[in-house]
Amino acid sequence: MSHIPVLLKEVMNYLDPKPGDFIIDGTFGEGGYTSEILKAVDSSGTVLAVDLSPVAIKNGKDKFKKDIESGNLIFKQGNFSELGDSFVSPLIEKADGLVLDLGFSSSEIEDYGRGFSFMRDEPLLMTYEDSKEPLRDALRRLKKDEIEKILRDYSGERFARKIAESIWETQRKKPIETTFELVDAVKKTLPKNYEMGRIHPATRTFLAFRIFINDELGALEKILRDSEHILKHGGRIVVVSFQSLEDKIVKNEFKNIEKTGKGKILTKKPIPPDRKEILENRRSRSAKLRALEVL
Numbered sequence: 001m002s003h004i005p006v007l008l009k010e011v012m013n014y015l016d017p018k019p020g021d022f023i024i025d026g027t028f029g030e031g032g033y034t035s036e037i038l039k040a041v042d043s044s045g046t047v048l049a050v051d052l053s054p055v056a057i058k059n060g061k062d063k064f065k066k067d068i069e070s071g072n073l074i075f076k077q078g079n080f081s082e083l084g085d086s087f088v089s090p091l092i093e094k095a096d097g098l099v100l101d102l103g104f105s106s107s108e109i110e111d112y113g114r115g116f117s118f119m120r121d122e123p124l125l126m127t128y129e130d131s132k133e134p135l136r137d138a139l140r141r142l143k144k145d146e147i148e149k150i151l152r153d154y155s156g157e158r159f160a161r162k163i164a165e166s167i168w169e170t171q172r173k174k175p176i177e178t179t180f181e182l183v184d185a186v187k188k189t190l191p192k193n194y195e196m197g198r199i200h201p202a203t204r205t206f207l208a209f210r211i212f213i214n215d216e217l218g219a220l221e222k223i224l225r226d227s228e229h230i231l232k233h234g235g236r237i238v239v240v241s242f243q244s245l246e247d248k249i250v251k252n253e254f255k256n257i258e259k260t261g262k263g264k265i266l267t268k269k270p271i272p273p274d275r276k277e278i279l280e281n282r283r284s285r286s287a288k289l290r291a292l293e294v295l
């Protein structure tokens with residue numbers, strides 16, 4: 001299934017890329033935003049497309065071959081949190097704009113084969129790269145109360161304690177190696193009418209572990225703190241988030257930047273999708289956009 005870009009019109013409106021601009025798409029995904037930004041920056045502009053996922057980068061290189069050849073598009077596989085680190089950063093100059101679309105593209109969850117989806121039986125990795133500690137290894141070292149805290153803090157799971165106990169007990173008998181083994185450990189402890197059947201019983205557990213194992217909140221905090229090293233004066237940062245924890249980080253970091261006089265918040269309130277977009281793309285329903293201009 002192909003990914004439908006969320007809040008695309010609003011992203012372009014706040015990012016406001018102009019011909020000749022240098023823009024960073026920090027979460028390339030399937031290139032929904034990059035494609036529009038390339039049109040706006042025109043043949044004199046450049047886009048740097050970053051993604052943690054080697055699969056996203058490989059597909060992007062095939063799909064956008066022409067733009068790479070014309071020198072308008074550069075790909076970089078890595079964590080957007082490293083963009084401000086001069087020793088690893090691919091930045092030759094500061095950018096006119098940076099956009100982050102947090103979360104995952106639909107096809108990544110479904111096709112990646114690294115254990116992101118509770119719908120497929122796969123090795124329980126949940127990381128993008130082999131160099132990072134996979135979840136199945138982390139589960140061998142995490143204590144019961146640490147698992148409970150991850151589930152509660154990162155996904156608000158009401159049954160965090162019960163699930164943590166079940167995972168821990170299962171783990172003691174035989175280490176959990178696959179997604180379905182984790183799903184079983186979750187399911188067997190939850191009431192049959194969990195969330196009245198609205199979501200899969202393992203939805204929150206998988207979300208919480210994904211945020212934890214990839215340090216997603218730490219990465220977000222870091223890039224926002226580094227924005228003055230990444231963006232020019234007048235450069236804009238636009239963030240689309242899907243969970244309240246992420247939105248809270250964006251809101252607070254933007255406030256901190258504004259307080260120090262280094263930026264101006266462009267969205268007094270977060271921008272949600274309109275009704276039409278929600279009807280056309282259910283995934284957009286929890287999206288929130290915030291934007292800031294670096295001073």
Ligand SMILES: C[S@@+](CC[C@H](N)C(=O)[O-])C[C@H]1O[C@@H](n2cnc3c(N)ncnc32)[C@H](O)[C@@H]1O
Pocket residue numbers: 003004005006026027028029030031032033034050051052053056078079080081101102103104105108219
């Ligand atoms: C929701 S998708 C982006 C979709 C994109 N805007 C589009 O329209 O096709 C998010 C992407 O960000 C990537 N990602 C998540 N965290 C990242 C990070 N810390 N650094 C770089 N990429 C990241 C994921 O691999 C995924 O491909």
